[in-house]
Amino acid sequence: MYKAMRTLIKAATVSALITAAIVSSAFAQSSLSNQGGDQAIKEIERYRQALGDGNPAELWEARGEDIWKQKRGPKMVSLEQCDLGLGAGVVKGAYTVLPKFFSDSDKVEDLESRLVTCMVMLQGFPYDQAKKNPFGGPDNKSDMEALVAYISGSSRGMKMNVTGNHPDEKKYYALGRKMFFHRGGPHDFSCASCHGADGQRIRLQALPNLLKQETARSAYTTWPAYRVSQGEARSFQWRLFDCFRQQRFPELEFTSDASIALTMFLAKNANGGVMNAPAIKR
Amino acid sequence: MSDPMRIRAQLTGDKVDVRVLMAHEMETGLRKDAAGKIVPAHFIQNVIATCNGKTVLSAQWGPSVSKNPTLSFRFSGAKVGDKVIVTWVDNKGDKRTDEALITAAA
Known part of the structure; x- marks a missing residue:
């Protein structure tokens, strides 16, 4: 209370x-x-x-922009030459085309895994260090969530446009779809148990039907988001991580193939939706 | 050192609309951490906004104000290009001052 x-x-x-x-x-x-x-x-x-009216995610966006432009890491360079999918250094609109196949890393990557790749390849951070603090909390600011807020915020008002034509992208989409319907855990839940029908809710929270275009769009385009109840701006990786926790699934590893595949499925289904993130959620 | 505030000040008619977003933990002093120990209270106590050397808002806050609070208020008697300066001081004596120029409403 x-x-x-x-x-x-x-x-x-x-x-x-x-x-x-x-x-x-x-x-x-x-x-x-x-x-x-x-x-x-x-x-x-x-x-x-x-x-x-006054979304605190703005504070994360501002901090993320600073981090993006700061010279950091063993090589002391900024992330400004990082290719997020629209060419080196292009931030505006990048969120709308992710996840995407990148030939330099030979992998399908979402925003978070791409940032890890850039921190390793451009800035020279060891891999483990680049991905070690994905989610913030009390007295623990996450650079990753700040960067995600800044980059996703730079696509505000633009339409989701994930192509998904590369063979690996198709593979990830198919895998993500399979995971969406995969039932498991002590509750025998799948993502579809909660997000595969209209009008479902948990307590007061309406659960979007992610298999219907309109709700799939409105759900995806309002993440990342500032969660008022947590006082933190949360990334899409966090959203999936917490869904897995609520399903009592094994912990979803940050930037794992599983997380990217599921993101691919949900992002592509939201194609045409207008980005309005970071949004604000209870 | 705390993160900067985000301040917007916009002149609409003869009134300036000011919106301030502050980065602060705003701990109530009632919450316990994972080890069961009370997290000490840490919250903004005083907020002062000035424009052209005059105080246009002065507020005393307590622990019931949320984390990362937003503050919005209006005042009259300023023009486009004037500077609004906002300062907060918390119960540990930390303070932060930021400013913004008044812009015309779009």
């Missing part, structure tokens, strides 16, 4: 406090009147909009 209140009181001015109060009373009303799912979803949308 206390945490929920803290979450609601995100903004500190009188006007913002009033907004928060309206939102919370609207919540109470909609749950009391029990007008069905549509009303509740509308109210949650309103809550998101109230939060979206």
